[in-house]
Amino acid sequence: MSTGVTDKTQKTIGGIRRKFAPWNDPGAVPLIRYKNVTKRFGEFTAVDNLSLDIYEREFFALLGPSGCGKTTLMRMLAGFEEPTEGQITLAGQDLVGMPPYRRQTNMMFQSYALFPHMSVWDNIAFGLKQDGMEKAAVAARVEEMLKLVKLETFARRKPHQLSGGQRQRVALARSLAKRPKVLLLDEPLGALDKKLREATQFELMDIQMELGMTFLIVTHDQEEAMTVADRIAVMDHGRLVQVAPPAEVYEQPNCRYVADFVGDVNIIDAKIESVAPGAVRLRSDAADMSLMIAQDVEAKPGDQAWIAIRPEKVRVDLDPPVEQGVNCLSGTIWDIGYLGDLSIYHVELPNGARIKAAKPNLTRVVERPISWDDKVWVSWTPDAGVVLTR
Known part of the structure; x- marks a missing residue:
């Protein structure tokens, strides 16, 4: 049973998160600004003429496959790499040429990089002592960080005496100690198992909100980025593809x-048949009928397009749908993946193409379950899909 304090905190954080969107405010000043930044390693261009604004208190994620430039972008902000061209500013201050130790940033590495011969307490205190902070202030700050990451009883242990999740918290506390x-x-969570990683994601979000700090995370894990971030920058070959x-x-x-x-x-590959306000009609080789998507699009009849539809938005049934205005295709169950909370059905269409549908397993017993080789109908509403023209 939750306490009144916890409920109040959750409501407060929820309220802040719902309203937080400085990128939509024309008067908001970015905390971090990449302006026409390019980074080359010899003939290889890791970051290609990239511009990006990140705001104070934002939890921002750089997402993309290995080699897309996301880590290089972060390392340039930290000072471990210098841009070949362009400018990087933090709170209005130009960072180019500034050594890492003078920047108001701190980096938490995937390996955690803890000192094995030092206790948890001394690992957290190390950077503070290096900065010449007074002994009493160091002690107070370390105790504050231990409480923040819930490791008060582990202060005198060495890293090898901790679990992976506990070491991750020590590295986080050390990174936050210098504020x-x-x-x-x-x-940061790559070394953790799935359940611990999922739990830690929410802990990171709560810590970030509690401290009111700006977090920038690099990850190739889509679920991680979707969970923690206020905004995501999807990268490919050193360029930003979408920021939202x-x-x-x-x-x-x-x-x-x-x-x-x-x-x-x-x-689904398709050709545009007609365009109207808020609606697009398309023709695909996968269907013997026109497909309708409720969307405005800048295209004309005959243009190449693609329909993107998420599996959870596709219905799969043994009988054709009775609803009007539903995109509907017939096919045969080719494969089934049972995931516990839902099942994934791979449906083979008459032309040999396959489409995936996700169906939640709402009850333990199904009177007539859908099985291999069954003739089925897959369908989706006009507002479930997206038309892409590039």
């Missing part, structure tokens, strides 16, 4: 690359 303007998180809040990136991808990279998706 940087920006905390940089480089794949998680729900927008998932529900309204701006191109096939984003739709395919973030989450699971069906992408």
Whole structure:
């Protein structure tokens, strides 16, 4: 049973998160600004003429596959790399040429990089002592950090006496102890198991909100980025492809690359038949009928397009749907994946193409379960899919 204090805190955080959107305020001044930044390693361009604004108190995620430039972008902010061209500013101060120790940033590495011969307490205190902080102030700050990450009873243990999750918390506390303007998180949860990683994601969000700090996280884990971030920058080959809040990136991808990279998706090749305000009619080889998507689009009849539809928005039934205005295709169950909370059905269409549908398992017993080789109907409403033109 939760306490009144916890409920009040949750409501407060929820209220802040719902209203927080400085990127929509024309008068808001970014805390971090990348302006036409390029980074080359020899002939290889890791970051290509990139501009990006990140705001104070924002939890921002750089998301993309290995080699897309996200870690290089973070390392340039930290001072471990210098841009070949362009400018990086933090709170209006130009960072180019400034050594890492003078920047108001701190970085938490995937390996944690804890000192094995030092206790938890001394690991957290190390940077504070290096800065010449008074002994009493160091002690107070370390105790504050231990309480923040819930490790008060582990203060005298060495790193090898801790679990992976506890070591991760020590590294986080050490990174936060110096109270940087920006905390940089480089794949911080990659070494944790799935359940611990999911729990730690929410702890990171709560700590970030409690401290009112700006967090910048680099990850290739889409679920992690979707969970923790206020906004996500999806990267590819050193460029920004889309920068938006998680729900927008998932529900309204701006191109096939984003739709395919973030989450699971069906992408159907199609040609545009007609365009009207708020509606697009398309023809696909996968269907013997026109498909309707409720969306405004800048295109004309005959243009190449793609329909992106998430599996959880596709219905799969043994009988054809009775609703009007539903996109509907017939097919045969080719494969089934049972995931506990839901089942994934791979449906083979008459032309050999396959489409995935996700169906929640709402009850333990199904009178007539859908099985392999069954003839089924897959369908989705006009507002469930997205038309992509690039």
